[in-house]
Amino acid sequence: xxxxxxxxxxxxxxxxxxxxxxxxxxxxxxxxxxxxxxxxxxxxxxxxxxxxxxxxxxxxxxxxxxxxxxxxxxxxxxxxxxxxxxxxxxxxxxxxxxxxxxxxx
Amino acid sequence: xxxxxxxxxxxxxxxxxxxxxxxxxxxxxxxxxxxxxxxxxxxxxxxxxxxxxxxxxxxxxxxxxxxxxxxxxxxxxxxxxxxxxxxxxxxxxxxxxxxxxxxxxxxxxxxxxxxxxxxxxxxxxxxxxxxxxxxxxxx
Numbered sequence: 001x002x003x004x005x006x007x008x009x010x011x012x013x014x015x016x017x018x019x020x021x022x023x024x025x026x027x028x029x030x031x032x033x034x035x036x037x038x039x040x041x042x043x044x045x046x047x048x049x050x051x052x053x054x055x056x057x058x059x060x061x062x063x064x065x066x067x068x069x070x071x072x073x074x075x076x077x078x079x080x081x082x083x084x085x086x087x088x089x090x091x092x093x094x095x096x097x098x099x100x101x102x103x104x105x
Numbered sequence: 106x107x108x109x110x111x112x113x114x115x116x117x118x119x120x121x122x123x124x125x126x127x128x129x130x131x132x133x134x135x136x137x138x139x140x141x142x143x144x145x146x147x148x149x150x151x152x153x154x155x156x157x158x159x160x161x162x163x164x165x166x167x168x169x170x171x172x173x174x175x176x177x178x179x180x181x182x183x184x185x186x187x188x189x190x191x192x193x194x195x196x197x198x199x200x201x202x203x204x205x206x207x208x209x210x211x212x213x214x215x216x217x218x219x220x221x222x223x224x225x226x227x228x229x230x231x232x233x234x235x236x237x238x239x240x241x242x243x244x
Contacts, residue, residue, distance in 0.1 A: 074118040077228060078111065088242035089114050
């Protein structure tokens with residue numbers, strides 16, 4: 001899996017920038033809300049990447065015959081659930097952003 | 106709510122580990138069902154038993170299953186078998202055999218298998234419930 005090539009901080013910054021750009025147009029955008037949103041995105045992305053790394057580790061040790069199959073199932077299911085959540089949330093945020101960008105001014 | 110679903114995964118995984126340990130003990134019993142005493146004074150293989158215990162994970166607030174003890178079944182007497190040419194035979198030609206009953210072990214094995222399946226089903230169900238919830242985000 002090439003997911004660990006994506007730097008979670010970069011992704012979180014990108015989301016935060018989008019948020020800032022979106023809120024700067026509005027008079028007096030809520031700055032505290034922006035910071036907590038950035039934190040939320042950063043935290044969830046970092047957590048997901050960590051889970052995926054754990055899954056990779058468990059799978060690799062199972063392939064070499066050192067790991068426990070149940071550990072692999074647990075790690076894989078966990079990673080799968082986390083990834084589903086983050087992907088769904090990302091899609092949702094992007095579609096909201098696009099809706100705003102497509103608005104005729 | 107999602108934390109509960111993650112906890113369910115680890116509870117069910119622990120159940121599967123416990124049943125794996127049980128299957129291991131049953132396999133040992135079945136494999137050694139004919140391991141007779143090697144000397145007239147010696148003892149044959151003694152049936153192994155496994156017990157589980159409930160462990161409270163205070164951090165997560167969950168009750169998990171763990172293997173409590175793998176012990177020896179000393180309650181059943183060793184049956185004897187007439188084999189005069191066996192090195193473990195006593196003066197009358199009888200050899201002590203293990204107190205393993207293959208029928209009991211087979212039933213235990215079925216039980217362990219069903220329990221393992223039940224835990225596996227729990228994991229599958231949890232995952233599907235989580236997926237369905239995430240799917241709401243997509244529409």
